[in-house]
Amino acid sequence: MGIEIERKFTVAGPGWRAAAERVQAMAQGYLNGLDAVESGAQKASVRVRIEGQAAFLNLKSRQLGHTRQEFDYPIPVEDARQLLALCVGGRIEKRRHYVRHQGHLWEVDEFLGDNGGLVVAEIELDSADEAFARPDWLGVEVTDQPRYYNLALAARPYSQWSAGERDSRL
Numbered sequence: 001m002g003i004e005i006e007r008k009f010t011v012a013g014p015g016w017r018a019a020a021e022r023v024q025a026m027a028q029g030y031l032n033g034l035d036a037v038e039s040g041a042q043k044a045s046v047r048v049r050i051e052g053q054a055a056f057l058n059l060k061s062r063q064l065g066h067t068r069q070e071f072d073y074p075i076p077v078e079d080a081r082q083l084l085a086l087c088v089g090g091r092i093e094k095r096r097h098y099v100r101h102q103g104h105l106w107e108v109d110e111f112l113g114d115n116g117g118l119v120v121a122e123i124e125l126d127s128a129d130e131a132f133a134r135p136d137w138l139g140v141e142v143t144d145q146p147r148y149y150n151l152a153l154a155a156r157p158y159s160q161w162s163a164g165e166r167d168s169r170l
Contacts, residue, residue: 006123007141007143011139016135019100020099028050031046031048032045035155037151047060048075055076090154092154095112102132102133103133105124107124
């Protein structure tokens with residue numbers, strides 16, 4: 001069984017840009033909607049993602065917080081393109097920047113399109129209590145704020161958030 005232990009943060013400054021070792025464009029969508037997952041009718045999100053010349057089908061359990069079950073399977077890119085056409089909600093377009101900081105790899109997602117203006121940083125950990133150094137460009141932790149999850153952003157993009165919702169401290 002795949003387990004993902006991930007923490008998510010807003011980004012408070014541009015310092016990560018100079019430290020990025022590579023950037024990958026991504027397009028993704030969901031075969032099930034936020035309402036089905038939130039209501040409990042479905043217990044996992046089902047995502048299709050194209051990353052350059054690779055594509056993946058991903059299933060992630062619906063628990064709130066930093067630890068979830070996750071399964072990721074490579075699929076042919078052409079299959080992924082066809083599956084993206086079947087997705088519900090909006091498509092997520094982003095550039096993922098890979099940034100190393102004191103022994104950990106951070107993934108900084110710079111969202112485009114309807115989610116443009118949103119930048120979040122994620123770190124995957126080996127255990128829930130693993131210590132990590134916080135880069136000076138890191139903002140507020142939003143791991144437990146579902147509106148920052150990609151499934152939620154596909155259903156209700158950042159461009160539709162109120163000023164209060166954009167305040168990650170709420």
